[in-house]
Amino acid sequence: MAINLYIVRHGETYFNFLHRFQGWSDAPLTSKGIQHGLDAGSRLANIHFDGVYSSDLTRAIHTARYILKNNTSNSPVEPHELPDFREQFFGSFEGIDSEIVATTMSAYTTKNFTTYSDLVTEYGMAETMNTIRLADPFDFAENDEQWWTRVSHGFADIRDRHQDGDNVLIVSHGTTIRGIAEKLNRHDLASDAVKNGALMQIELLPNSANISRFNDDSTVF
Template sequence: MAINLYIVRHGETYFNFLHRFQGWSDAPLTPKGIQHGLDAGTRLANIHFDGAYSSDLTRSVHTARYILKNNQANSGIEPTELPDFREQFFGSFEGVDSEVVTTTLGAYKPNSLNTYSDFITEFGMAEAMDTIYLADPFKFAEDDEQWWTRVSHGFDDIRARHHDGDNVLIVSHGTTIRGIADKLGRHDFASNSVKNGALMRIELLPSTATILNFNDDTTVF
């Protein structure tokens, strides 16, 4: 049983443009972000989707609708909201400038780091998530275990809803997509920021998964 997952990062939001940590905060898409969704839809226009899903955050829901607007393969579906595919919750760091967050996280490590991607490259996604939780004074933020428990449940949900050969669209978020890549053994992929509207294609099996494309914003399928 192999389900073909097309996991797309949502289009650019105003928080993305302003370089702020977004998490569960819900900034709207910019005009460029709307175009990201439409462009992703053009690249996926010939894929008949047997299911379409997004996280329940508005930027993902809207991006999924823009993708499906350009679908030419008679998919004929509206995206279903699945909260399991939300972004990591950043707690007290929600809405904070990314440089400030990186500086704060750097206080918990011996090396000074210039960007959040540097942190991930040096220590890995799990350590990055756990450090965000550790640095949050109110402990609202999700740690790696909490985040992966819900995302794993999301994959099990997809397995229960679909059959061998189904094509499934999921619109999710940058850190979540990088975290999935890391959990699937591709730390090299996770070290790269995911572009808005870019795609990760996964072959989802009953107990394993393989990444076939990552951070892909050029391939026409």
């Protein structure tokens, strides 16, 4: 049994444009972000999706709708919301400039960092998530275990809903997509920031999963 997953990052939001941590906070799509959704829809237009899902955050829901607007293959017309595929919750760091967050994280590591991606490259997604949790003075932020528990539940849900050969679209978030890549033993991919509107393609098997594309914003299917 193999389910074909197409996991797309939402389009650009105003927080993305301003380089602010977003997490469970929500900011509307920019005009460029709307175009990211439409462009992804054009690239995926010829795929019939047996299921379409998004996280329950507005930016993901709206991006999924823009993708479906350009689908020509009798796919569902509205995404089903799955909270399990939300972004990591950044707690007290929500809405904070990303460079400030990276500098703060340096106080909890053995090296100094100026960007979030540098932190991920050095320590990996799991340790980065755990460091964010450690640095959050109110203990709101999710750690790696909390984040992966819910995302794993999301994958189990998809397996229960679908059968061999189904094509499934999921609109999710950058850190979540990178974290999934690392859980599938692809730290080399997780080190790359995911572009808005880009996709990760996964063959979801009963007890494993394989990545065939990552950060792809050019392939027309």
